[in-house]
Amino acid sequence: MTAGRLDGTALARQVSEEVAKGVAAFRAAGGTTPGLATVLVGDDPASEVYVRNKRRLCVEAGMLDLHRRLPATAEQAEVTALIDELAADPAVSGILLQLPLPAHLDAPTLVERIPAAKDVDGLTTTSAGLLAQGRPGLRPCTPAGVMRILDAYDVPLEGTHAVVVGRSVLVGQPMAQLLQQRNATVTVCHSRTRDLVGMCRSADVLVVAAGKPGIIGADAVAPGTTVIDVGIHRAPDGLIGDVDAPAVAEVAGLLTPVPGGVGPMTIAMLLSNTLAAATAAHPRD
Amino acid sequence: MTAGRLDGTALARQVSEEVAKGVAAFRAAGGTTPGLATVLVGDDPASEVYVRNKRRLCVEAGMLDLHRRLPATAEQAEVTALIDELAADPAVSGILLQLPLPAHLDAPTLVERIPAAKDVDGLTTTSAGLLAQGRPGLRPCTPAGVMRILDAYDVPLEGTHAVVVGRSVLVGQPMAQLLQQRNATVTVCHSRTRDLVGMCRSADVLVVAAGKPGIIGADAVAPGTTVIDVGIHRAPDGLIGDVDAPAVAEVAGLLTPVPGGVGPMTIAMLLSNTLAAATAAHPRD
Numbered sequence: 001m002t003a004g005r006l007d008g009t010a011l012a013r014q015v016s017e018e019v020a021k022g023v024a025a026f027r028a029a030g031g032t033t034p035g036l037a038t039v040l041v042g043d044d045p046a047s048e049v050y051v052r053n054k055r056r057l058c059v060e061a062g063m064l065d066l067h068r069r070l071p072a073t074a075e076q077a078e079v080t081a082l083i084d085e086l087a088a089d090p091a092v093s094g095i096l097l098q099l100p101l102p103a104h105l106d107a108p109t110l111v112e113r114i115p116a117a118k119d120v121d122g123l124t125t126t127s128a129g130l131l132a133q134g135r136p137g138l139r140p141c142t143p144a145g146v147m148r149i150l151d152a153y154d155v156p157l158e159g160t161h162a163v164v165v166g167r168s169v170l171v172g173q174p175m176a177q178l179l180q181q182r183n184a185t186v187t188v189c190h191s192r193t194r195d196l197v198g199m200c201r202s203a204d205v206l207v208v209a210a211g212k213p214g215i216i217g218a219d220a221v222a223p224g225t226t227v228i229d230v231g232i233h234r235a236p237d238g239l240i241g242d243v244d245a246p247a248v249a250e251v252a253g254l255l256t257p258v259p260g261g262v263g264p265m266t267i268a269m270l271l272s273n274t275l276a277a278a279t280a281a282h283p284r285d
Numbered sequence: 286m287t288a289g290r291l292d293g294t295a296l297a298r299q300v301s302e303e304v305a306k307g308v309a310a311f312r313a314a315g316g317t318t319p320g321l322a323t324v325l326v327g328d329d330p331a332s333e334v335y336v337r338n339k340r341r342l343c344v345e346a347g348m349l350d351l352h353r354r355l356p357a358t359a360e361q362a363e364v365t366a367l368i369d370e371l372a373a374d375p376a377v378s379g380i381l382l383q384l385p386l387p388a389h390l391d392a393p394t395l396v397e398r399i400p401a402a403k404d405v406d407g408l409t410t411t412s413a414g415l416l417a418q419g420r421p422g423l424r425p426c427t428p429a430g431v432m433r434i435l436d437a438y439d440v441p442l443e444g445t446h447a448v449v450v451g452r453s454v455l456v457g458q459p460m461a462q463l464l465q466q467r468n469a470t471v472t473v474c475h476s477r478t479r480d481l482v483g484m485c486r487s488a489d490v491l492v493v494a495a496g497k498p499g500i501i502g503a504d505a506v507a508p509g510t511t512v513i514d515v516g517i518h519r520a521p522d523g524l525i526g527d528v529d530a531p532a533v534a535e536v537a538g539l540l541t542p543v544p545g546g547v548g549p550m551t552i553a554m555l556l557s558n559t560l561a562a563a564t565a566a567h568p569r570d
Binding site (some may be wrong): 132169183 | 303409410411412413420443444445446452458462474479
């Protein structure tokens with residue numbers, strides 16, 4: 001048996017098109033054009049690529065590309081001032097501070113400077129608190145993208161056992177909360193988990209965000225399980241995930257490929273968050 | 286076999302004495318006397334009792350009792366103004382808004398009005414976000430009290446499977462996060478969980494905060510499990526918890542009694558949070 005493929009690339013395209021329609025409808029109703037301010041400090045090559053992609057997709061969705069760049073030598077006060085400027089600018093619907101920042105900067109303090117209403121990455125303490133309390137707010141893009149994949153493929157969640165491997169603030173934790181809010185029974189596994197294989201085998205839905213290449217093998221997956229691979233790592237023969245895909249595909253019911261699974265959905269949800277931030281800031285009927 | 290008793294009453298007394306020593310030490314070092322502002326709106330008899338106990342223990346620990354009371358007819362603006370006044374008052378270390386509020390008031394908005402630094406109940410969105418992100422902050426009293434019980438009795442957590450029954454914002458959710466931050470593998474069960482008994486039986490540590498009398502029976506507890514009963518309900522022959530105590534005591538390794546388990550710890554942690562808020566606000570070496 002070979003697992004069905006959860007096609008994140010196709011779904012991300014669909015979400016982007018939905019956002020583009022939403023932008024057009026919002027403008028037609030008298031709303032402003034949503035604007036995304038990507039902030040890039042320094043010249044990390046990977047960050048350059050990520051930011052370029054985000055800007056391109058933002059423009060394709062009909063939103064304003066309000067990119068801002070600072071040199072690697074920028075002081076904390078300079079970045080702070082830029083964020084404050086963007087926070088005050090009504091043309092800016094969302095602020096994305098590309099991480100990692102140069103080591104001399106205090107990244108958590110800068111992230112906290114982003115107002116929750118423009119926190120399209122969902123990384124501030126307020127956004128985390130709103131999620132934890134089940135209140136409306138902007139959710140982190142990667143776990144939000146996983147939820148969209150599960151929904152697009154009608155994966156049942158209510159009453160199922162969902163196991164999340166990894167407990168990062170960016171992915172694992174918010175993932176667990178989103179799954180729980182859909183009435184899954186959620187277990188969060190991590191590096192100290194004793195019987196990782198046994199716990200994963202009891203999952204109906206398994207989301208792997210451990211950041212360790214191939215950590216989940218076929219022995220950890222019960223037949224028919226839906227497996228979401230959040231990992232992405234460079235390997236000699238291309239990109240691989242946290243899941244040993246060739247082996248797991250033989251037992252899983254559904255599986256996200258790497259690349260082409262969760263990755264494209266992350267950017268799509270950023271666009272979706274930016275539109276949501278714009279419409280919340282300037283509601284129009 | 287009969288489970289060992291996790292004596293919350295004795296431990297709460299010990300914590301209160303520690304707080305009293307901490308208050309004395311803080312004052313001796315030139316700090317101000319910590320002050321707890323309990324806010325009671327209306328005359329709900331149960332709330333009256335709770336607030337009276339909190340005030341009494343606060344005074345016994347050497348802290349200022351800055352109680353404030355408003356009539357049941359108080360308008361939203363009136364309660365808001367009171368919270369703002371207490372927020373601005375340097376004599377007030379912590380603000381406790383006793384819940385539930387009269388139905389005409391918007392309780393969540395009023396809770397949010399409490400600054401995170403004085404949120405000794407740990408209920409605001411900011412406090413929830415700080416906990417979710419594993420940052421320092423004031424934690425909700427009941428789950429914090431459970432952690433103190435587990436630690437006082439040297440219950441190992443790292444690598445164990447901890448199952449939390451109940452996913453409330455007040456108890457279940459923060460409980461899961463606190464256990465996870467101590468490296469337990471945590472599963473949160475709730476009303477939609479399919480195999481509640483099976484999941485609970487796989488726990489090394491079982492925290493029951495379901496709000497349903499006797500929902501956890503002996504069949505849901507593996508021999509030797511540490512069982513924490515957060516529930517408290519009035520029954521014909523006295524107070525009972527969420528756990529069927531007589532039956533579970535035969536299989537559990539350790540068990541909190543009801544009353545005398547988690548309940549007293551909740552108030553003790555409120556005192557502890559008030560001292561922590563005072564020392565954070567006015568640090569003295």
